[in-house]
Amino acid sequence: MGTRRPRKSEARVVAGPPLDLRPVTQAGLRGLIQMIKERWDRPVFLALASASLVALGLLVFFIFREAAPVLREIGLLSFLGPHWNPTGDPASFGALPMIAGSAMVTFAALGLAVPLGYGAAVFIAEVAPGWLKDVAKSALELLAGIPSVIYGFFGLMVVAPFFQRAFGLSTGRTALTASVILGIMALPTVASLAEDALTAVPNSYREASMALGATRWQTIRRVTFPAAFSGLIGAAILGMGRAIGETMAVLMVAGNAPQLTASFLKPVRTLTGTIALEMAETPFGGTHYHALFALGALLLLTTLVTNGLAEWFRGRLARKHGR
Numbered sequence: 001m002g003t004r005r006p007r008k009s010e011a012r013v014v015a016g017p018p019l020d021l022r023p024v025t026q027a028g029l030r031g032l033i034q035m036i037k038e039r040w041d042r043p044v045f046l047a048l049a050s051a052s053l054v055a056l057g058l059l060v061f062f063i064f065r066e067a068a069p070v071l072r073e074i075g076l077l078s079f080l081g082p083h084w085n086p087t088g089d090p091a092s093f094g095a096l097p098m099i100a101g102s103a104m105v106t107f108a109a110l111g112l113a114v115p116l117g118y119g120a121a122v123f124i125a126e127v128a129p130g131w132l133k134d135v136a137k138s139a140l141e142l143l144a145g146i147p148s149v150i151y152g153f154f155g156l157m158v159v160a161p162f163f164q165r166a167f168g169l170s171t172g173r174t175a176l177t178a179s180v181i182l183g184i185m186a187l188p189t190v191a192s193l194a195e196d197a198l199t200a201v202p203n204s205y206r207e208a209s210m211a212l213g214a215t216r217w218q219t220i221r222r223v224t225f226p227a228a229f230s231g232l233i234g235a236a237i238l239g240m241g242r243a244i245g246e247t248m249a250v251l252m253v254a255g256n257a258p259q260l261t262a263s264f265l266k267p268v269r270t271l272t273g274t275i276a277l278e279m280a281e282t283p284f285g286g287t288h289y290h291a292l293f294a295l296g297a298l299l300l301l302t303t304l305v306t307n308g309l310a311e312w313f314r315g316r317l318a319r320k321h322g323r
Contacts, residue, residue, distance in 0.1 A: 063300055066293035073287050079294060084258040086278065086288040093291040095298070097258040101268035102244055105178045105254065108264065109243045112183030114236050117190030121235075124191075125198035126220055137195075144188035152252035155181040160253055167265055171255060176264040178254040182243040190239035197231025197314075198224055234313035241306040245299065247272040271299045 070079055074093055081094030124136045159180055160172030201224050209219040225232070255267020256277060275292050282289045 060300065063293060063297050066290060067297040069290040070287070070294045073290070079291065082260055084274075086282075086291070091287070093287065095271075095291075095295055097260050098269055098271045098274050098295065099298070100260055101175065101254070101258075102270040102272075104175055104264070104268060105182055105250065105270060106240055106244045108175070108179035109182035109186055110236060110240055112180065113186040113190050113239050113243070116183075117187050117235065117239065118194050118232065120187075120191040121194035121198055122220060124195045126216070126224065137192075140188045140191050143184075144192070148185065148246060148248045149252075151181050151185055152249035155249060155253040163265075169265060171267065173253050173255040173267055174265050175254065175261075175268045178250050178268070178270075179264065181249050181253055182246055185246060185249060186239040186243045189242045190235050193235035193238055194228075194232050197228040197235060200231065201227045230313040230316040234310040237306050237310040237313070241303050241310070244306070245272065245303055247276050251276055271295050275299075 070093070079093055080096055080099075081092065082096045083092040083094045084097055085092045120136070120140070124133050128136060155177055156173070160174075160177045162172070163169065163174065163177055164172030205223050205227055206219055209223045210216075214222070250270050251273045254270060254273060256269045256273055257267035258269045258274070259266070261268065275295055278288070279292050282292060
């Protein structure tokens with residue numbers, strides 16, 4: 001008899017039982033779970049960071065889209081003109097009085113906040129004992145946490161009447177009052193960031209200066225301050241951003257007169273005050289509406305530039321000290 005060739009089914013039986021892949025599958029599943037546990041934070045934080053960037057991009061796009069028609073309807077030169085009278089005949093939308101008013105009160109506020117803030121930062125970082133540092137930093141944080149409307153009420157009820165009596169004015173709601181209130185509001189920002197910059201200076205700088213015979217004040221003036229210069233400038237710039245973006249307090253004490261003036265004893269109007277005063281009663285889609293958005297675009301550009309400059313100076317400080 002000839003040899004019978006096995007059938008296909010018999011060949012599979014002869015080959016042995018099928019491989020059990022369950023241990024391999026379970027090991028792969030455990031490895032996948034372990035990888036998710038170890039790396040879950042990367043996609044989550046990437047999504048959060050992307051959401052922030054997308055929100056900022058949409059905000060910038062929306063504001064500039066609504067502001068763009070001003071350039072077509074009245075032109076850039078007319079928009080930067082010296083007269084703002086949206087209800088006049090003809091209407092005028094010159095933003096120069098608001099730009100000048102914002103610049104006036106902001107830089108005057110910095111003239112108050114920067115020296116006081118630097119002085120407070122030096123005291124906290126270099127002079128005060130440990131227990132007093134905690135008290136002083138808590139006081140600064142308390143000032144930073146007070147709502148702006150409270151500062152506005154303080155300026156309206158205390159500072160404005162004082163200046164009115166002191167200078168014999170018809171009203172105390174002037175650029176000087178707004179500058180003082182903004183200076184007080186920007187003080188915690190400047191002091192806190194300046195203190196961080198001074199603290200970031202390595203102690204070896206101070207020790208080397210003291211070893212050469214310098215006094216504490218000579219060390220602060222000639223060593224610590226120059227070493228922290230970038231951070232101190234960044235603190236001043238962020239303080240300027242805090243002041244220029246304030247709305248409620250300035251709205252209550254500045255007088256809100258859209259006029260060009262070089263006197264701090266007269267009322268002025270700021271960019272933020274104009275938007276807050278007029279946006280609620282502006283017809284949607286009109287020239288006045290788009291002009292207010294153009295003021296907002298100017299304010300947004302100013303804020304972005306100031307924050308960018310502050311981060312650049314802080315980056316210089318970090319690179320200088322190898323951090």
